Amino acid sequence: MTDTSPLIEAEGLEVKRGAHVALRNVDFSIRPGEIVTIVGPNGSGKSTLLRALIGAIQPSAGTIRRKPGLRIGYVPQSLHVEPGLPLTVARFLKLPTRHSKKAIKDALEYAGLPDLHDRQMSVLSGGQFQRVLLARALLEKPDILMLDEPTQGLDQRGSAEFYRQIEAVRRELNCAVLMVSHELHVVMSASDRVICLNGHVCCSGTPEIVATAPEYRALFGTGTKGALALYRHTHDHAHDHDHPQLDHHHEDHAI
Numbered sequence: 713m714t715d716t717s718p719l720i721e722a723e724g725l726e727v728k729r730g731a732h733v734a735l736r737n738v739d740f741s742i743r744p745g746e747i748v749t750i751v752g753p754n755g756s757g758k759s760t761l762l763r764a765l766i767g768a769i770q771p772s773a774g775t776i777r778r779k780p781g782l783r784i785g786y787v788p789q790s791l792h793v794e795p796g797l798p799l800t801v802a803r804f805l806k807l808p809t810r811h812s813k814k815a816i817k818d819a820l821e822y823a824g825l826p827d828l829h830d831r832q833m834s835v836l837s838g839g840q841f842q843r844v845l846l847a848r849a850l851l852e853k854p855d856i857l858m859l860d861e862p863t864q865g866l867d868q869r870g871s872a873e874f875y876r877q878i879e880a881v882r883r884e885l886n887c888a889v890l891m892v893s894h895e896l897h898v899v900m901s902a903s904d905r906v907i908c909l910n911g912h913v914c915c916s917g918t919p920e921i922v923a924t925a926p927e928y929r930a931l932f933g934t935g936t937k938g939a940l941a942l943y944r945h946t947h948d949h950a951h952d953h954d955h956p957q958l959d960h961h962h963e964d965h966a967i
């Protein structure tokens with residue numbers, strides 16, 4: 713039988729950054745194959761939550777349980793690569809752990825970059841660079857992929873394409889996805905569950921439930937309504953089998 717127990721589970725999490733309490737009383741869990749998105753205003757603790765779940769920051773209270781042997785693929789917001797440094801994509805992907813040529817080729821393919829092997833890192837476009845970071849995370853064969861605002865600096869189309877790639881990766885590799893994003897309209901409709909954070913969990917649930925929650929509206933207003941519907945109209949065919957809980961017949965009601 714498939715094991716659907718949570719990959720990571722946090723209870724009563726409190727995380728301090730210096731004297732500042734960045735997170736308090738946060739409960740969280742993610743199951744195999746789920747796409748969960750964290751939204752919230754600047755400084756609401758989104759990156760802090762991801763870093764605590766990875767184990768990069770110690771919580772000051774509460775517990776985090778990771779499934780034994782859990783493999784996490786982490787895609788950071790950005791990464792500085794010395795511009796003058798001659799470094800091909802393939803070599804970059806071998807740092808710091810060596811991987812076989814085949815593994816690198818597969819990872820680039822999953823990330824949507826089959827031909828970029830020998831390209832210099834310094835000449836990549838923003839979208840290509842983020843996909844290389846995605847390929848690097850995929851090399852770890854993650855049970856869960858964590859992305860911290862991975863489309864910063866990409867234009868709207870570039871980020872929509874990036875998120876579609878993430879959905880394709882999830883389908884093919886069957887990994888869970890936990891991401892932080894500001895692009896509510898794109899990301900919320902692609903998620904199974906959305907968590908709205910503001911130092912604590914304001915509200916959480918399916919994109920529809922969160923978009924209509926008063927706590928969410930107090931933070932973001934109702935401005936995502938049109939964009940959320942628009943994205944659905946454009947992409948609902950591709951998403952139907954992935955998100956059976958999304959009912960496309962009710963797009964006109966007030967979300």
Ligand SMILES: Nc1ncnc2c1ncn2[C@@H]1O[C@H](COP(=O)(O)OP(=O)(O)OP(=O)(O)O)[C@@H](O)[C@H]1O
Binds near residue numbers: 730731734760
């Ligand atoms: N090293 C640190 N020392 C002190 N305070 C910190 C540190 N890192 C983060 N903080 C504070 O913790 C809070 C949460 O920061 P975090 O980066 O998690 O927010 P975020 O929701 O990811 O923000 P953004 O959307 O702007 O990226 C912020 O108020 C921030 O100023």
